[in-house]
């Protein structure tokens with residue numbers, strides 16, 4: 143049984159249909175990447191998973207249990223197991239880095255402050271941001287905010303981590319750091335679904351790549367297959383361009 | 388003119404000055420109390436207004452209607468309505484309480500709009516981030532949204548309260564011993580109208596002007612982003 | 620609460636309330652229009668006038684906007700007779716409100732003037748329009764767009780907060796009539812409830828009218844609610 147099963151989901155913003163029946167599975171401990179041109183709906187897939195954009199058709203299962211996005215109880219349960227790192231980080235501007243990371247563990251999980259803060263410092267250390275624990279988001283660079291956002295998501299102790307373009311704002315050195323962190327998490331058995339334009343990163347870290355275009359899955363295969371010998375014309379075209387570029 | 392000059396020493400006697408100071412204090416304290424309580428209730432109102440779901444529709448409509456209706460009724464009419472309504476249900480409510488309740492009712496309607504504007508100024512993505520972490524609606528509001536909305540809310544809310552110091556003059560009509568009432572009383576005692584109401588006007592000015600300056604200063608200060616302010 | 624609401628009395632005297640509402644509307648429109656004229660002059664002086672005049676206007680605005688309208692009207696009504704100037708209570712309310720509105724409108728219109736200067740410059744550079752044409756097609760729409768919502772909002776404030784003050788020196792506008800009628804038969808709650816509703820209806824009509832006017836004349840999207 144897959145850890146996360148996405149079965150033909152549809153979604154729209156207002157009257158604009160964005161997802162037209164997306165399906166793929168993520169096994170426990172597996173890292174799956176969503177790739178595709180800008181505007182193809184990758185972020186929207188992650189948003190539907192955590193119930194921020196309503197699903198208008200199809201269904202999502204976590205560990206075989208389907209999530210009812212109309213029931214707030216079910217959505218809470220889903221959010222309890224999945225944590226998302228947003229493309230735009232969305233750190234709380236009114237809180238320090240440490241405040242951002244400890245907010246949910248303290249207020250939602252009701253854990254003790256000292257314990258949570260010690261753990262938060264470890265997580266910040268993991269992403270190389272411990273020295274900025276008391277800075278505010280508007281005093282950080284994009285890449286620094288990105289790493290804090292990752293620490294904040296990890297502090298939720300999720301089973302499934304959803305990462306949206308986590309390397310887009312990072313310089314090559316930091317990409318490696320984040321890559322390390324992701325690899326370590328994968329080794330620890332964390333299930334991950336990530337969106338990325340960084341093909342080298344995708345190839346290195348993921349066991350399956352889902353190629354999307356215009357709200358549809360065009361092809362899903364292991365990276366070696368999809369990068370070097372894709373079945374579809376569209377994928378060949380896309381990867382031909384991005385890999386050469 | 389001669390009359391004014393000849394009345395001056397007597398008018399500015401210690402006794403009258405103390406009375407005036409007391410009345411000014413009353414004016415200030417009822418404005419402050421009414422606006423503070425009103426502001427608190429307006430926060431609740433705005434929060435209720437954001438309740439999602441179909442079942443909460445009547446609640447949302449009531450909140451919107453409250454703001455729309457009370458902004459369109461003269462404060463004087465509100466005072467009379469509160470006065471007579473309270474007198475039919477209870478007998479021993481002080482006039483000061485009635486004044487504070489009237490101010491409160493009015494302040495809710497005005498500050499609710501200010502608060503809503505502040506909340507709308509916080510990017511929706513902040514709320515989404517909080518939701519995705521399972522923070523409750525209330526927690527999202529007081530932990531993430533309101534702290535970011537204060538700089539937008541506080542200056543106009545203070546400006547409202549300061550300008551309302553003047554509007555409380557109407558409360559004199561039901562006999563609260565505030566500045567305007569004291570003025571009419573002194574006028575009835577035979578003091579020159581020019582002397583009395585000129586002095587009363589100056590008293591209001593002395594309260595309103597510095598406070599409004601303070602409000603503007605605060606607005607400028609809060610408008611500077613955190614990074615540019617003094618280091619913590 | 621065992622109060623018996625009796626609205627029958629109110630309906631019998633409804634025409635009196637309507638008369639009051641009519642006077643309210645007249646007072647509001649007059650004070651607003653005259654206030655706009657003062658405001659225009661005041662804003663022009665504050666923007667382009669010589670220093671001493673500018674200070675005078677500043678003092679006028681600061682003093683009026685920091686003291687209650689009621690006290691200003693009381694001053695006209697109770698203090699001016701001591702200097703031999705006697706105005707009727709209606710005149711006092713009208714003049715008091717006009718002076719009051721003039722100060723606030725000076726501030727509002729000045730904001731509009733400030734926004735126009737650049738627009739005027741740009742307009743001058745482009746196309747060979749004559750001055751009246753430029754004023755008609757560029758300057759006025761520009762001012763209108765930037766201050767129309769504030770103007771419309773202030774009209775409602777004058778109509779509601781402003782005119783009701785007249786009741787306190789015996790002008791029989793809507794609030795005044797409500798007071799008069801209820802002192803006769805003690806149906807305060809009924810009269811004031813109905814008067815309050817009439818204010819709501821009156822200002823709604825005014826808001827909608829102003830929004831439509833703004834849309835038609837200046838293409839401004841003024842908010843009704």
Ligand SMILES: Nc1ncnc2c1ncn2[C@@H]1O[C@H](COP(=O)(O)OP(=O)(O)OP(=O)(O)O)[C@@H](O)[C@H]1O
Pocket residue numbers: 155158160179180181182183184185186187229
């Ligand atoms: N809040 C929104 N309101 C309306 N339309 C939206 C909204 N967010 C996204 N869209 C539209 O939905 C489509 C998919 O957007 P999405 O953000 O999922 O793309 P993406 O694959 O993540 O793109 P990118 O790689 O640029 O991040 C796009 O056409 C976009 O214009």
Ligand SMILES: [Mg+2]
Pocket residue numbers: 184185186229306
């Ligand atoms: Mg995206």
